Amino acid sequence: MISTVYAITLVGIGLVIAVFYFVIANSKEADPDYPSITKKWYGVRSKWFLFLLVLGITVSVLSTNPFPTPDQKKEYSGGDYQNVTVDSHQWYWIMTPSTVKAGQPVEFQVSSADVNHGFGIYDEKLTLVAQTQAMPGYTNKLIHTFDKPGKYKILCLEYCGLAHHAMISELTVE
Amino acid sequence: MSATEVNGKIEYSDPENRNALIAVKSHLIAGFLVFLLMMIAGFTMRAAQGTWLEIGADLFYQIMTVHGVGVVGAAMITSTGVQWYFLRQYVRLSNGIFWTNFFIFLTGVVLILGSIFVGKYGGAWTFLFPLPAISMGAWSNGAAALFQAGLLIIGVGFLILYLDFGRAILARYGSLARALGLTQLFGKEPVDYKHPAAVVASTMVLIVNFMGIAAGAVVLVMGLINLFYPEFKPDALLMKNLIYFFGHVVINATIYASVIAVYELLPRYTGRPWKTNKPFYAAWFAIVFMVMGVYPHHLMMDFAMPNWALVVGQVLSFGSGIPVMVVTGYGALMIVYRSGIKWTTSAKLLFLSMFGWWAGVIPAILDAMVTVNRAFHNTLWVPGHFHFYLLLGLLPMLIGFAYFLAGEGDSKEQPKATDKLGFYAYLIGAFMTSMVFLASGASSIPRRWAAHMPEWVSFAQVGTVAAALVVLGMLLFIIRALVSLPGASNPR
Ligand code: HEM
Ligand SMILES: [Cu+2]
Ligand SMILES: [Cu+2]
Numbered sequence: 001m002i003s004t005v006y007a008i009t010l011v012g013i014g015l016v017i018a019v020f021y022f023v024i025a026n027s028k029e030a031d032p033d034y035p036s037i038t039k040k041w042y043g044v045r046s047k048w049f050l051f052l053l054v055l056g057i058t059v060s061v062l063s064t065n066p067f068p069t070p071d072q073k074k075e076y077s078g079g080d081y082q083n084v085t086v087d088s089h090q091w092y093w094i095m096t097p098s099t100v101k102a103g104q105p106v107e108f109q110v111s112s113a114d115v116n117h118g119f120g121i122y123d124e125k126l127t128l129v130a131q132t133q134a135m136p137g138y139t140n141k142l143i144h145t146f147d148k149p150g151k152y153k154i155l156c157l158e159y160c161g162l163a164h165h166a167m168i169s170e171l172t173v174e
Numbered sequence: 175m176s177a178t179e180v181n182g183k184i185e186y187s188d189p190e191n192r193n194a195l196i197a198v199k200s201h202l203i204a205g206f207l208v209f210l211l212m213m214i215a216g217f218t219m220r221a222a223q224g225t226w227l228e229i230g231a232d233l234f235y236q237i238m239t240v241h242g243v244g245v246v247g248a249a250m251i252t253s254t255g256v257q258w259y260f261l262r263q264y265v266r267l268s269n270g271i272f273w274t275n276f277f278i279f280l281t282g283v284v285l286i287l288g289s290i291f292v293g294k295y296g297g298a299w300t301f302l303f304p305l306p307a308i309s310m311g312a313w314s315n316g317a318a319a320l321f322q323a324g325l326l327i328i329g330v331g332f333l334i335l336y337l338d339f340g341r342a343i344l345a346r347y348g349s350l351a352r353a354l355g356l357t358q359l360f361g362k363e364p365v366d367y368k369h370p371a372a373v374v375a376s377t378m379v380l381i382v383n384f385m386g387i388a389a390g391a392v393v394l395v396m397g398l399i400n401l402f403y404p405e406f407k408p409d410a411l412l413m414k415n416l417i418y419f420f421g422h423v424v425i426n427a428t429i430y431a432s433v434i435a436v437y438e439l440l441p442r443y444t445g446r447p448w449k450t451n452k453p454f455y456a457a458w459f460a461i462v463f464m465v466m467g468v469y470p471h472h473l474m475m476d477f478a479m480p481n482w483a484l485v486v487g488q489v490l491s492f493g494s495g496i497p498v499m500v501v502t503g504y505g506a507l508m509i510v511y512r513s514g515i516k517w518t519t520s521a522k523l524l525f526l527s528m529f530g531w532w533a534g535v536i537p538a539i540l541d542a543m544v545t546v547n548r549a550f551h552n553t554l555w556v557p558g559h560f561h562f563y564l565l566l567g568l569l570p571m572l573i574g575f576a577y578f579l580a581g582e583g584d585s586k587e588q589p590k591a592t593d594k595l596g597f598y599a600y601l602i603g604a605f606m607t608s609m610v611f612l613a614s615g616a617s618s619i620p621r622r623w624a625a626h627m628p629e630w631v632s633f634a635q636v637g638t639v640a641a642a643l644v645v646l647g648m649l650l651f652i653i654r655a656l657v658s659l660p661g662a663s664n665p666r
Contacts, residue, residue, distance in 0.1 A: 001545075002549050002616055002618070003616070005550070006616040009540060012533070012536040016533040017529070017533070020525075024510075024525070027510050027511065028514060028515075029512060030512060031512035031513075038508055041504075045504055048499075048504070052496055053496075056489070060492065063544070064545075067481050067544070068548060069475075069481075069484075090308070115308050116410065116414070126627065126630075127618050131552075135478070137411070138476075138478045141477065142477070155620055157553075157620055158302075158552060159300075160305065161296075161309055161312060162235060162296065162312045164235075165623040165626075
């Protein structure tokens with residue numbers, strides 16, 4: 001998903017560059033008949049607006065059904081889920097347990113004892129695979145299924161003070 | 175009221191006009207100097223992340239804090255200068271209140287600098303509750319209080335200024351709705367193609383910033399009470415909502431205030447009119463709500479937020495990209511196309527700003543989708559998108575306006591070699607800075623990390639080179655502004 005989003009961004013920016021370049025390249029010669037230019041391009045504009053509208057509605061509906069983050073009212077206990085409680089502190093994580101199995105969904109119950117932290121799970125290639133905020137007074141339920149065993153890293157993704165960047169821990173997936 | 179009366183410009187006395195021009199130039203020069211210093215701060219952070227410079231984490235986070243608050247403050251004060259310059263031509267504004275806000279602003283800046291560099295406050299410009307109060311000994315409650323008091327004072331100054339905007343707009347147009355063009359949009363009045371864009375934009379900015387700063391004042395006061403009476407513990411999620419509502423609105427509003435320069439100056443440079451019409455009013459009316467409604471995109475990883483709020487944040491974020499892609503940016507393309515425009519530095523910068531805003535929307539609205547946000551939230555993708563539209567959108571508007579005020583926009587001469595060098599150094603540097611941030615975000619590199627993992631260092635090193643180019647460009651712009659602005663008479 002990350003590379004798709006990145007590719008869309010690069011292509012999108014590239015297209016905008018192309019359009020601006022086209023207009024700059026056609027800016028020197030003056031066409032005194034501005035009304036007919038606007039008339040033509042207002043027509044294109046209506047279609048462009050309609051396109052963006054349809055795109056926006058389609059993407060919004062598809063991308064929020066089902067809702068991408070886990071239902072917080074649901075109980076994720078029982079045999080189907082592995083449960084890990086995560087307590088965050090300035091500047092360390094306490095995960096119980098800190099070893100889980102691949103292939104079976106894990107529920108992380110994430111909370112904070114002091115300030116806001118960000119619970120970010122990184123795989124061995126340092127790619128972010130899942131995250132949630134750790135906020136004092138709240139417990140966030142994050143569900144993730146690991147497909148590959150290995151040593152995962154927990155990095156802090158919310159600025160929490162001077163050792164924010166050193167708030168790193170390890171999660172073993174067997 | 176007859177049309178000429180509605181569209182006629184306000185007459186001021188000569189001394190008033192001279193004083194106003196000095197005030198606008200002061201806003202620009204003060205803002206640019208802060209921007210330059212903050213870019214050097216940005217360069218320093220990139221060099222530290224790239225291991226080319228060794229600084230302690232405490233200093234890094236102080237620099238990060240000053241950079242964040244410094245650029246937001248500079249963006250507010252400079253864009254207000256641009257906005258005020260144009261708005262006062264259509265409604266009668268007070269020089270005294272404009273200056274008052276300026277000096278209140280400088281007072282706030284002194285407090286904030288003291289809190290960071292004397293008090294060692296390093297809780298980021300977002301002062302996310304309860305971090306200012308819980309620093310593990312890095313800074314005192316007093317330093318955190320000074321920082322928040324500084325922000326509060328600056329906010330009060332702007333509220334006073336907006337009261338003057340509101341008073342003047344009401345005096346001329348009778349209601350904010352009429353100033354926004356709503357009476358024309360909904361057919362109660364015939365469409366007046368000469369209704370000033372500056373008035374429409376200013377009314378929008380006035381409304382959203384009033385709400386934003388009011389929310390900011392509430393959350394700052396709650397934070398201050400908590401610092402001195404820790405038993406008073408407001409809800410962390412409520413505080414986060416208020417802070418991001420405030421923070422998003424004020425930084426976002428700066429670009430809507432500055433875009434007035436594009437509406438006013440591109441017609442001048444192309445000899446073509448920028449007519450206000452129904453789509454224009456509709457876009458600006460929608461922007462009022464969208465700028466205030468998008469902020470939940472900062473809270474998508476807070477699963478305690480109701481899903482509907484996140485959907486609203488996602489949908490409005492997409493929506494808020496539409497006006498620039500359909501009205502403002504699109505209008506700029508039309509007005510320049512086959513216009514025979516002379517590419518002065520001012521014209522180049524203003525046109526660049528349309529590109530920066532438009533292209534910067536793309537990474538922004540993608541990240542504002544809940545499903546994408548799961549993999550991008552709080553990575554360097556976020557600084558990537560906002561540096562894109564601040565460095566390539568907002569600043570070119572401000573600098574382009576300064577070149578206009580210096581008289582360059584209307585002059586027959588070709589841009590000087592230093593202006594060209596400045597422009598291209600800035601353009602390439604700013605584009606690279608933003609793209610490297612985006613690439614870093616696509617590699618999951620977290621934002622706000624004083625020290626980067628070895629795997630990430632090369633990104634930061636490229637970012638450092640890019641930053642040096644931006645600093646060079648900005649330096650040349652500033653030298654130009656310092657040389658040409660003070661003596662320049664008001665362009666006719
Ligand atoms: C030479 C130009 C600039 C460079 C090299 C630069 C660099 C940086 C860096 C390294 C960060 C911290 C990134 C991190 O989270 O690790 C940052 C944050 C930020 N920058 Fe810049 N920046 C520049 C100009 C600007 C300008 C002109 C603006 C606004 C108009 C701006 C707005 C911000 C904001 C709002 C933040 C967030 C601060 C925070 O996370 O608390 N920057 N910048
Ligand atoms: Cu943390
Ligand atoms: Cu942290």
